[in-house]
Amino acid sequence: METTSTSLTTLWVDILTRIEPTITRTHFVTWFQNTTILKLKNGALVIGVPTAISQSWIDGKYKIKVLQAAQEIDETVKAVEFKVQSRLADKENNEGVDVSKIAERPEKKIRKVANKQEVYIAKGMTSKMLNSRYTLDTFVVGKDNRLPHAAAHAVAKMPGGIYNPLYIYGGVGLGKTHLLQSIGNEILNLYPSKTIRYVTAEKFVSEVVKSILGRDMAKFKEQYRNVDVLLLDDVQFFAKKDSSQQEFFHTFNELYDSNKQIVLTSDRPPSELDDLDKRLTSRFGMGMVTELLLPDLETKIAILQSKCMEHGALVDNEVLEFIAANINSNVRELEGVLRQVLAEAHLENRVPTVRSAAGVFKKLFKAQEIIGFEIEKKRRENAATTRDVLEIVSEYYRVPIEDLISEKRTKEILMPRQICMYIVRHELDHSLEKIGEDFGGRNHTTVMNACKKIVQKLKGDERLVRDINAIKREMGL
Numbered sequence: 001m002e003t004t005s006t007s008l009t010t011l012w013v014d015i016l017t018r019i020e021p022t023i024t025r026t027h028f029v030t031w032f033q034n035t036t037i038l039k040l041k042n043g044a045l046v047i048g049v050p051t052a053i054s055q056s057w058i059d060g061k062y063k064i065k066v067l068q069a070a071q072e073i074d075e076t077v078k079a080v081e082f083k084v085q086s087r088l089a090d091k092e093n094n095e096g097v098d099v100s101k102i103a104e105r106p107e108k109k110i111r112k113v114a115n116k117q118e119v120y121i122a123k124g125m126t127s128k129m130l131n132s133r134y135t136l137d138t139f140v141v142g143k144d145n146r147l148p149h150a151a152a153h154a155v156a157k158m159p160g161g162i163y164n165p166l167y168i169y170g171g172v173g174l175g176k177t178h179l180l181q182s183i184g185n186e187i188l189n190l191y192p193s194k195t196i197r198y199v200t201a202e203k204f205v206s207e208v209v210k211s212i213l214g215r216d217m218a219k220f221k222e223q224y225r226n227v228d229v230l231l232l233d234d235v236q237f238f239a240k241k242d243s244s245q246q247e248f249f250h251t252f253n254e255l256y257d258s259n260k261q262i263v264l265t266s267d268r269p270p271s272e273l274d275d276l277d278k279r280l281t282s283r284f285g286m287g288m289v290t291e292l293l294l295p296d297l298e299t300k301i302a303i304l305q306s307k308c309m310e311h312g313a314l315v316d317n318e319v320l321e322f323i324a325a326n327i328n329s330n331v332r333e334l335e336g337v338l339r340q341v342l343a344e345a346h347l348e349n350r351v352p353t354v355r356s357a358a359g360v361f362k363k364l365f366k367a368q369e370i371i372g373f374e375i376e377k378k379r380r381e382n383a384a385t386t387r388d389v390l391e392i393v394s395e396y397y398r399v400p401i402e403d404l405i406s407e408k409r410t411k412e413i414l415m416p417r418q419i420c421m422y423i424v425r426h427e428l429d430h431s432l433e434k435i436g437e438d439f440g441g442r443n444h445t446t447v448m449n450a451c452k453k454i455v456q457k458l459k460g461d462e463r464l465v466r467d468i469n470a471i472k473r474e475m476g477l
């Protein structure tokens, strides 16, 4: 049966509407913008996407979702396929669906403005203590942190249940605070009327000291003992702070006895909290004790991918793999390096590459050996030639290779030719003279000007950044 293009658009909007609630809004808009169904024939759904990057993301991450959603509407659909149609990226082209119109939820936007969720503490008191970025959804789960995540989830679903107290421990920067605050955010989602208090042990100590000095212990006690959920971060900080430990001991007992949820984090297991009162540490182990470890390579890559999404940044997987392979300390450092790589690329108006990431590593960790860079360099040197660049650019922009090296100066050819020269110069490190020769015997200043033009354009042209990124990616650069 022949299907008209209007009914295909309707089908695509229906599919997108089903997918939208299952992924974050940013991902949805970033990856599905200007996509469309090209055809539906013999059960095969062919979807047009504007860039090679969106193709590989959608294909890698959302293919199953798209297929399932399509089958819910039309069970004859058996397969989906994504095809790059660069015309969909043109501003004037309106074949693609404007997904920002799908399932718009203004109330969500308003909530996003405030970064911290308002938390009710006690009569008339509120505080902005929970970072809304820290949710169970944004916590990437891999084999080494599955258990703590599952425990956090269980506690959020049923505060004061069997996992009480929940005690999460692990080294610095491994996600303890993230997970702890996720519990708070999730409970507030599920049970908006619950009273939650998040506090670091350090703050608790200073509050105790202040209350003692101000002779205001009654108010302090009320603040802590009237909560439904107490989230206490970095409990190891209580070491040697006797009056705070004592105060916390009473708070703990009172909350515990009335089935209120307590969640604690620490840098070590309860048995190793040597400078804390034994009465306290033995209570910490009464519920569930779980450890956060450094995530494995795949999980590190997944974390980087999700951070890129958060920043709305497009980075090749190879670059992310390279960063992940070289960070073996903690997730905070992983994020730090990514942020640095993105910042430098942004300043220099180029896309992050393995080489630029390696530069960041060299700056940040001078002595450390960088895994993968030498191999990467060799591979690049062995693999890519001017001919490869010409072939891929020719295919990407649909212009013949002969034209790229000819004298022709029409608009359709000029820019792809400049892009070729730019890539050969910057990625293959060929001299201006050699490039001139390879491109039909041009003068080296012509090559230099072509490269300059592209560098200049990259400063304001996001589409060009994506195109070049996609071309390099296809070449394995």
Ligand code: ADP
Residues within 6 Å of the ligand: 138, 139, 140, 141, 145, 170, 171, 172, 173, 174, 175, 176, 177, 178, 179, 303, 331, 332, 335
């Ligand atoms: P800790 O409290 O253990 O020192 P944090 O909770 O502050 O560590 O985590 C450091 C950073 O790493 C935060 O930005 C956090 O969002 C991020 N992070 C840690 N683990 C994960 C994870 N599994 N998924 C996503 N982000 C993570």
Ligand code: MG
Residues within 6 Å of the ligand: 176, 177, 178, 233
């Ligand atoms: Mg922390």
